[in-house]
Amino acid sequence: MTRKIFPIPLATPVALAPMSGITDLPFRQVVGRFGAGLLVSEMIASGEIVTARPTRRTASQARAEIGDFAATSVQIAGRDPDLMAQAARIAQDQGAPMVDINMGCPAKKVVGGASGSALMRDPDLALRLVDAVVAAVDVPVTLKMRLGWDAELLNAPLIARRAESAGIKMFTIHGRTRAQFYQGAADWRAIKPVVEAVSVPVIANGDITDAISARQALALSGAAGVMVGRGAQGRPWLLAQIAAELYGSQAPEVPSGAALADLVAEHYRMILEFYGPELGLRVARKHLGWYIDAAHGPADLRAMLMREKSAERVLAMLPAALSPQRNAA
Ligand SMILES: Cc1cc2nc3c(=O)[nH]c(=O)nc-3n(C[C@H](O)[C@H](O)[C@H](O)COP(=O)(O)O)c2cc1C
Structure with a gap:
């Protein structure tokens, strides 16, 4: 069997999935603090990153910031080989130790432009992108x-084999087809043909929400690691928990009560600082909602928090909103 070695050193083979609008720098910092093997940035549209003016802190630029977590990969998306090459170079210049090409996003906006998962229908264009990016960095x-x-078109193994020859050092496979969007269950067994097609590491992704599902995904796919997306929403410690159970790394202290309120307050402040108060307030809402859901906080406070426009009042409400709802006796 070929020995699978990761392209950069990873503390554990448990990665945070790129999620547009979610895995921004503040969230990655919080996840990284609990412990993660690899963090992947939100997808950055190659056109945006290339044309963003460096003096203006546009959202797309902000998303390209690496932060201080060494194992952070920047994901780029697009369909123009030149723009993708430039975007990859910018990411590298900003300190990205690894660049990831998005060929999985099913969004119409992305697919309509023949990027994201649409590239899987056009392997020749996909390979031109790979060639351009690999040559650029x-x-x-x-x-x-x-x-x-x-x-009908389960061509990930075929694309992977060609892409490996073109220099790709690792693959992540979401165990669904584009046609499925996010419906049905991820098919971890179907990832196995990709693992068998290449000698570089493959990471299994899709519906991994705890150590049990992670172990099962690894067993069925033969993958070298797992990537977790939605499961980490509101539970930034999840990757560290999975790694501790599967790989014996240090288990995180899962915060509750005042410690949880402190953590969420800090994440909240980081978001406001990063995006500015107006945009920050909106970006923060979904994270607050996930934290409250994970903590089984009271629905009425959750609803109030979602509408609240004052950061001070949001912070003041957090301890109560994050306290598990008591059953009405
Ligand atoms: C809101 C959202 C945004 C996403 N954005 C991206 C993205 O920018 N790039 C990408 O490759 N995948 C993206 N994905 C897909 C995830 O990386 C992952 O493949 C998918 O959610 C399945 O993993 P999970 O079940 O652990 O969430 C996104 C998923 C969600 C839910």
Whole structure:
């Protein structure tokens, strides 16, 4: 069996999935603090990153910031080989130790422009992008894709084999087709043909929400690691928990009560600082909602928090909002 070695050193093979609008720098910092093997930035549209003026802190630029967590990969998306090459170079210049190409996003906005998972229907264009990006940077380039376009076109193994020859150093496979969007269950077994097609590491992704599902995904796919997305929303310690159970790394202290309120307050302040008060307030809402859901906080306070426009009042409400709702006796 070929020995699978990650392109950059990873403390554990448990990665945070790129999620547009979610895995921004503040969230990655919080997840990284609990412990993670690899953090992947939100997808950055290659056109945006290339044209963003460096003096203006546009949202797209902000998303490209690496932070102080060494194992952070920046994901780029697009369909123009030149723009993708430039975007990869910018990411590298900003300190990204690894660049990931998005071939998995099913969004119409992205697919309509023939990028994201639409590239799986056009392997020749996909390979031109890979060639351009690999040639543009010195850091390892990785690729994230789905099983294929639909049940008829499960071509991830084929693309992976070609992309490996073109220099891709690691693959992440979301165990769904593009046609499935997020419906049905991720098919971890279907990732196995990709693992068998290449000699570089493959990470299994999709519906991994705890150590049990992580172990099962690894067993069925034969993958070298797991990537967790939605499961970490409101539970930034989840990756560290999975790693502790699977790989014996140090288990995180899962915060509750005052410690949880402190953590969420700090994350909240980081978001406001990062985006500014107006945009920050809106970006923060979804995270607050997930934290409250994970903590089984009271629904009425959750609803109030979602509407609240004053940061001070949000902070003041957090301890109560994050206290598990008592059953009305
Ligand atoms: C809101 C949202 C945004 C996402 N954005 C991206 C993205 O920018 N790039 C990408 O490759 N995948 C993106 N994904 C897909 C995730 O990385 C992941 O493949 C998918 O959510 C399945 O993993 P999970 O079940 O652990 O969430 C996104 C998913 C969600 C829910």
